[in-house]
Structures are given as structure tokens and as C-alpha cells.
Amino acid sequence: MDLGLTGRVAAVTGGGGAIGRTTAKLLAAEGAAVALLDLNLDAAADAKAWIEGEVPGAAVAIITCDVTNKASVAAAFDAVTAELGPVDVLINNAGFSRDKYMVKMAEDDWDDVHDTVLKGTFHCCRAVLPGMMGRGWGRIVNTSSMAYLGNKGQTNYSSAKAGLIGLTNALAREAGGFNITVNAVAPGLIATPRLRARPDFAKLEQRSLALTPLPRLGNEVDVAKTILYFCSGLADFITAQTIHVSGGR
Numbered sequence: 001m002d003l004g005l006t007g008r009v010a011a012v013t014g015g016g017g018a019i020g021r022t023t024a025k026l027l028a029a030e031g032a033a034v035a036l037l038d039l040n041l042d043a044a045a046d047a048k049a050w051i052e053g054e055v056p057g058a059a060v061a062i063i064t065c066d067v068t069n070k071a072s073v074a075a076a077f078d079a080v081t082a083e084l085g086p087v088d089v090l091i092n093n094a095g096f097s098r099d100k101y102m103v104k105m106a107e108d109d110w111d112d113v114h115d116t117v118l119k120g121t122f123h124c125c126r127a128v129l130p131g132m133m134g135r136g137w138g139r140i141v142n143t144s145s146m147a148y149l150g151n152k153g154q155t156n157y158s159s160a161k162a163g164l165i166g167l168t169n170a171l172a173r174e175a176g177g178f179n180i181t182v183n184a185v186a187p188g189l190i191a192t193p194r195l196r197a198r199p200d201f202a203k204l205e206q207r208s209l210a211l212t213p214l215p216r217l218g219n220e221v222d223v224a225k226t227i228l229y230f231c232s233g234l235a236d237f238i239t240a241q242t243i244h245v246s247g248g249r
């Protein structure tokens with residue numbers, strides 16, 4: 001089935017990480033040129049080599065970008081345009097958690113998570129929206145988290161990821177008239193290589209399985225496939241939606 005992504009240009013923030021690189025690989029396999037924007041250029045280079053091995057002939061650019069910094073974002077999207085062309089698909093995926101109970105949370109723990117997840121998404125959307133509006137087509141997918149519902153020790157992360165869903169819904173209404181869809185995925189616990197390497201992984205897995213209707217943990221491909229769906233022609237009339245990628249938990 002043709003998903004309608006051939007020749008599109010997609011930018012994935014946090015493209016060096018597990019979910020970002022897997023998403024970029026699926027987009028590349030559908031014929032999109034992909035740009036991996038990451039603070040960590042070594043991780044992006046590793047991801048590029050992996051994608052090129054998996055998808056022969058893929059067009060993959062790697063670009064250093066700090067999504068918290070407006071000038072860095074502007075320079076990164078200029079570089080994507082110069083190397084691959086204007087961005088049609090934006091995946092706002094850069095993010096991390098920094099867990100502490102609020103009484104022990106430093107202001108930096110709050111700011112760093114919010115600046116990356118929420119303000120970073122604002123900067124990246126601002127960078128691509130004028131072009132998407134001018135061309136009358138765009139797809140934006142934001143990586144939220146099931147933590148948006150609220151987890152102990154995650155007031156910073158839960159509020160940033162909840163804010164991302166508000167941003168998604170508001171921007172979908174602003175941009176819809178330009179044939180731009182804006183959606184979000186909310187993954188539950190995802191068994192990325194980093195999570196599997198944790199010494200307490202077996203305990204985490206056991207606890208999560210007991211609460212999850214489907215009989216396994218989610219992985220980065222589950223998330224990437226859902227993002228791909230939102231970018232594809234299958235979801236042309238879908239906007240302002242959040243899909244929980246959590247096995248029903």
C-alpha cells in the first residue's frame with residue numbers, strides 16, 4: 001500500500017534516540033528523505049548508519065540541534081532545507097524525564113524538562129509552519145507520554161507531556177485550514193535498549209505486565225508505527241488526536 005510519503009521531507013528531533021531513529025527508519029522505508037536533529041551528533045550518526053543499512057538508498061541527513069535554543073533550531077531547519085528540501089513532516093520527539101518528588105525538585109529539573117519537551121516543540125513548529133502553510137500540506141506529530149495522566153515523581157515530565165497534548169489540540173485548530181494535521185502519541189513504558197539495560201528491568205517489566213491487557217511490553221517499533229500512521233495518507237482526515245501506545249494500560 002502506498003502511504004503517500006514518497007518524496008516528502010521529514011525532520012525528527014531526538015532522531016539519534018531509540019524512538020526517533022526507528023520512526024525515521026519507517027519514514028525512510030516509505031520513501032521520505034529524513035533529517036535526524038539531535039543534541040548528540042554521535043547518536044545521530046550512529047542512527048544514520050543504521051537506517052542506511054536497513055533501507056538501502058535512503059536519504060538521511062544528520063544535523064546538530066538543541067531544540068531549547070531558538071537560534072539553533074532556526075539554523076538546523078535551514079540546514080535541512082539546504083540538504084533535503086523544505087520540511088513536510090515534523091516529529092517533535094526530543095525529550096527526557098528527570099524524576100524527583102516536587103519537594104526535592106530543583107528549578108533546573110523543572111526548566112530543563114519543560115524547555116526541551118514543550119518550548120522545544122514550540123520552536124520547531126514555529127520553524128516549519130510558515131513553509132507548510134505556504135505549500136498547503138504538513139504533518140506534525142508530537143511524542144507525549146502516558147505520564148501526561150500524572151505519575152508520582154514526575155510533576156515536571158507529566159505537566160510538560162500534558163502541555164504537549166494541549167499544544168497539539170490548539171495548533172491542530174490553527175493549522176487545519178492549511179491542510180496541516182497535528183497529532184500526538186502517548187507511549188506507555190517502552191522497552192528500548194536503554195530501559196532493557198537497567199538493572200531493575202525485570203522488576204519494571206513484571207510490574208508493567210501485570211497492569212497491561214496485552215501480553216507484552218511495548219517497543220520503539222510500536223510507537224514508530226503509530227507516528228507513521230499519523231503521517232500517512234491513512235490519516236489524512238485525522239487531527240487533534242492522541243493515541244495511547246500502551247497495550248491498553
Ligand SMILES: NC(=O)c1ccc[n+]([C@@H]2O[C@H](COP(=O)([O-])OP(=O)(O)OC[C@H]3O[C@@H](n4cnc5c(N)ncnc54)[C@H](O)[C@@H]3O)[C@@H](O)[C@H]2O)c1
Binds near residue numbers: 037043068190
Ligand atoms: N522510552 C519510553 O519508555 C518513553 C515512553 C513515553 C514517552 N517517551 C518519549 O519519547 C521520546 C523519545 O524517547 P526515547 O526513549 O527514544 O529516548 P532517547 O533518550 O533514546 O532519545 C531522546 C533523544 O533526544 C535527544 N535530545 C535530548 N535533548 C535534546 C535537545 N535539547 N535537543 C535535541 N535533541 C535532544 C537525545 O540526545 C536523544 O538522542 C521522548 O520525548 C520521551 O519522553 C519515551
